Amino acid sequence: MPMALSDLLMLGQGKDLGSERGVSCTGELPHPSEPGLVERARVARAALGNRALVLGHHYQRDEVIEFADITGDSFKLAQAAAAQSEAEYIIFCGVHFMAESADILTSSAQKVILPDLAAGCSMADMATAQQVNDCWKVLEEFGVAQSTIPVTYMNSSAAIKSFTGKNGGTVCTSSNAKRAMSWAFEQGEKILFLPDQHLGRNTAVLSLGLALEDCVLWNPWKPQGGLTREEIINAKVILWRGHCSVHGRFTVESVAEVRKRIPGVQVLVHPECQHEVVSIADVVGSTEMIIRTIEAAPKGSAWAIGTELNLVQRLAKDHPDKTIAFLDKDVCYCSTMNRIDLPHLVWVMESLLADHLVNHIKVDQEVATYSKIALERMLALP
Numbered sequence: 141m142p143m144a145l146s147d148l149l150m151l152g153q154g155k156d157l158g159s160e161r162g163v164s165c166t167g168e169l170p171h172p173s174e175p176g177l178v179e180r181a182r183v184a185r186a187a188l189g190n191r192a193l194v195l196g197h198h199y200q201r202d203e204v205i206e207f208a209d210i211t212g213d214s215f216k217l218a219q220a221a222a223a224q225s226e227a228e229y230i231i232f233c234g235v236h237f238m239a240e241s242a243d244i245l246t247s248s249a250q251k252v253i254l255p256d257l258a259a260g261c262s263m264a265d266m267a268t269a270q271q272v273n274d275c276w277k278v279l280e281e282f283g284v285a286q287s288t289i290p291v292t293y294m295n296s297s298a299a300i301k302s303f304t305g306k307n308g309g310t311v312c313t314s315s316n317a318k319r320a321m322s323w324a325f326e327q328g329e330k331i332l333f334l335p336d337q338h339l340g341r342n343t344a345v346l347s348l349g350l351a352l353e354d355c356v357l358w359n360p361w362k363p364q365g366g367l368t369r370e371e372i373i374n375a376k377v378i379l380w381r382g383h384c385s386v387h388g389r390f391t392v393e394s395v396a397e398v399r400k401r402i403p404g405v406q407v408l409v410h411p412e413c414q415h416e417v418v419s420i421a422d423v424v425g426s427t428e429m430i431i432r433t434i435e436a437a438p439k440g441s442a443w444a445i446g447t448e449l450n451l452v453q454r455l456a457k458d459h460p461d462k463t464i465a466f467l468d469k470d471v472c473y474c475s476t477m478n479r480i481d482l483p484h485l486v487w488v489m490e491s492l493l494a495d496h497l498v499n500h501i502k503v504d505q506e507v508a509t510y511s512k513i514a515l516e517r518m519l520a521l522p
């Protein structure tokens with residue numbers, strides 16, 4: 141039976157997960173230290189052949205990326221899912237909002253699988269459909285909803301994407317946030333940006349030339365978002381109070397420390413980082429842009445990268461001719477991205493070979509309809 145939206149595990153929730161691996165499948169998951177696990181993965185992947193497509197986000201473990209047919213950031217993988225019509229199964233090695241988007245963008249004959257249902261996203265969980273609807277009611281009450289275009293980051297639930305599509309908005313990723321927000325201003329006078337305040341603020345100020353004063357922060361836990369009527373009416377961008385727990389940890393002090401420690405280092409950060417950090421970085425860009433920057437960098441150059449550690453370590457391994465360091469002195473993986481491991485991937489592939497569908501992600505039809513409108517608006521942006 142397919143998993144409903146309500147069955148997806150919100151971060152830190154779940155009645156009886158059986159183990160820290162996040163799904164109740166005791167006795168089915170291979171042991172992570174099994175010597176023949178890699179060979180089992182190779183055999184299962186070969187046996188599935190063209191029936192399956194494995195998508196791997198750049199933040200996944202190397203052991204998972206090894207078996208991905210396509211790797212990319214959320215935008216590239218959304219494009220890949222939308223363009224895929226052959227595979228019966230889409231095995232999405234990422235987090236739940238990505239698997240939801242893949243289900244929305246693929247045909248009804250295809251089935252999307254998330255290897256571990258506890259692979260969620262703390263940022264996506266920071267904006268619930270009820271909270272966003274409550275915010276919209278306030279905008280309606282103040283007479284500004286009709287001129288406000290919602291733009292939601294890909295890192296949001298299908299329910300939030302559905303709200304966005306229903307109200308004339310679009311989805312964006314860090315790769316196309318500038319274009320998406322420019323499009324929104326062509327449609328209306330004001331933007332409600334969900335759920336990452338930092339990407340919204342950095343794009344509005346550093347890419348579109350707005351002032352910090354043009355942006356206000358909506359706190360869903362406070363009446364009226366913690367804002368006055370005048371602040372809401374005068375704002376050009378209403379930012380949701382959400383953030384990435386990994387990118388939000390990088391600080392101005394992190395930048396100063398690494399510049400002192402590594403002579404000539406260039407600081408390269410993701411736009412989900414705090415505005416103060418992005419403002420003093422040497423280069424700012426999406427995950428794909430970070431990869432391209434390092435690939436094009438001259439030999440002997442030194443880089444401190446502010447993004448998820450799995451990717452930084454992979455870049456350091458792939459480019460031994462360059463000095464590549466993690467921006468923060470403390471190690472920090474994305475805990476939910478990191479839940480997808482080789483045992484889970486082997487488990488879902490072998491289950492499919494046994495005609496047993498597991499962890500099927502199926503979005504409610506009405507939610508999917510409006511979500512698809514928002515996603516297709518994003519994919520249509522030049």
